[in-house]
Amino acid sequence: MTGEGEGEETPRNGSYEEWVDALAEGGFYLECGDGHGSLPPRRVCPECGYTDLAERALPGTGTVATFSEVHVAAPAFADETPYVTAVVDFGPVRLTGVLRDVSADEVAIGDSVAPDVEPDGPDGRPLVVFRPA
Numbered sequence: 001m002t003g004e005g006e007g008e009e010t011p012r013n014g015s016y017e018e019w020v021d022a023l024a025e026g027g028f029y030l031e032c033g034d035g036h037g038s039l040p041p042r043r044v045c046p047e048c049g050y051t052d053l054a055e056r057a058l059p060g061t062g063t064v065a066t067f068s069e070v071h072v073a074a075p076a077f078a079d080e081t082p083y084v085t086a087v088v089d090f091g092p093v094r095l096t097g098v099l100r101d102v103s104a105d106e107v108a109i110g111d112s113v114a115p116d117v118e119p120d121g122p123d124g125r126p127l128v129v130f131r132p133a
């Protein structure tokens with residue numbers, strides 16, 4: 001033991017937070033030996049149980065698979081309503097985030113969007129967002 005506020009080590013084992021940080025610079029997803037895609041913090045392929053997951057570059061754009069307009073949000077998001085959340089298909093993986101720069105009236109299934117990360121909420125936690133691309 002080395003005392004006196006040496007600080008606690010943050011585990012670095014493929015956490016969701018690390019993944020979001022990486023998304024700001026293009027992002028990645030995890031691929032198993034059979035080509036199934038998944039996202040951290042998963043460490044086992046949800047499709048086949050394969051545990052040796054490799055990092056692959058996330059495609060630069062995806063397409064809107066589903067979306068919904070949010071009118072009533074958690075307190076941290078209350079002053080942003082209404083906003084639009086979307087599930088975006090990137091091929092091997094799907095990401096969920098908030099659509100920026102478009103209203104629910106303007107969004108359509110199949111729209112091309114690019115991911116980004118914004119600090120959000122009182123604690124500036126990173127938020128996954130999408131913009132038209």
Ligand SMILES: [Zn+2]
Binds near residue numbers: 033036045046049050
């Ligand atoms: Zn798999």
